[in-house]
Amino acid sequence: MQELKGLETVVSVPTTGQQISDHILSAIAVGALPVGTPLPSERELAQALQVSRSSVRAGLDRLERAGFVLRRRGRGGGTFIAAGDAGELAGQQEHLATFRAERESLLDARAIVHGRLAHVAALRRTPEDAHDISAAAARYAQMDDPIHARSADAHFHHTIARATGNEELVRISVDLDRRINAGFRHDPFSPELFAAAQRDHAAIAAAIAAGRAQEAGVLCEEHFRATTMQPGSAGAEEDARALGDDTVGRR
Known part of the structure; x- marks a missing residue:
């Protein structure tokens, strides 16, 4: 997606799954990504961040385990922001x-x-x-x-x-x-x-x-x-x- 170019400047290099998930958690914490917001696909995120899809997947997997994203398959599917564990956000204060x-x-x-x-x-x-x-x-x-x-x-x-x-x-x-x-x-x-x-x-x-x-x-x-x-x-x-x-x- 054209609008995603330049995203590599947002996440520190080298980018890891941890950094990707931390950035998204911070966006959630300040209300920038409310519940229900659809995220770009793994391929689009990988292209925008200039990282491998495995790094993006690792970051999203971490968020899914904490309940902050929900993955749906089929028509109308995708990855969506969900209401996760508030305790997980407690460790994000410095990054936030x-x-x-x-x-x-x-x-x-x-x-x-x-x-x-x-x-x-x-x-x-x-x-x-x-x-x-x-x-x-x-x-x-x-x-x-x-x-x-x-x-x-x-x-x-x-x-x-x-x-x-x-x-x-x-x-x-x-x-x-x-x-x-x-x-x-x-x-x-x-x-x-x-x-x-x-x-x-x-x-x-x-x-x-x-x-x-x-x-x-x-x-x-x-x-x-x-x-x-x-x-x-x-x-x-x-x-x-x-x-x-x-x-x-x-x-």
Whole structure:
């Protein structure tokens, strides 16, 4: 899968089954991989991590023994996150602290970068770009489950990045997305967040179409902080204090 490339930067080299399972456990512990989340296949994970399938299998086997993943065969089968032994997570505190700090830094970077991308897109967009961005916002609003909603959200923001006309900026945004999701698209999702994201997308699309660059940038950065960052994080607290020009000035 194309979106899984670059995942080798997430897990320390040399990667082992233990490291793979520890990373997934940390993602579960911080709520990044809720129960029911489907994982990529062993082949896709092995390709993304640039390791052998036996290493991936060893990591998943460990998680299955602890009850954190469930494997189903046949149509509709696959590997899914399950509710495991909470005691297993108790030994993950050091790894979890590192994972959480790295994730918060990446989320902060993504909010800032996408704010600037929306700003630039509003200055450079063509009529076709504006149409595509609005269409992507409308497509997101039609989604009715977390998996497809997350994919449609990624498409919306990717369309904005492409409207900058700068392939290097697109590459930076894609790289951040891959590192944050680590192969499992898992931004928070709830009916409330979904409704808020619909409103945000519509407002961002309208600002870009109208060429209101500053407004588009502020709206997009605040959108990422409000919908993906944990309350109480450094970036979220900073954003809560920021209004108008002050947000743009700190970038």
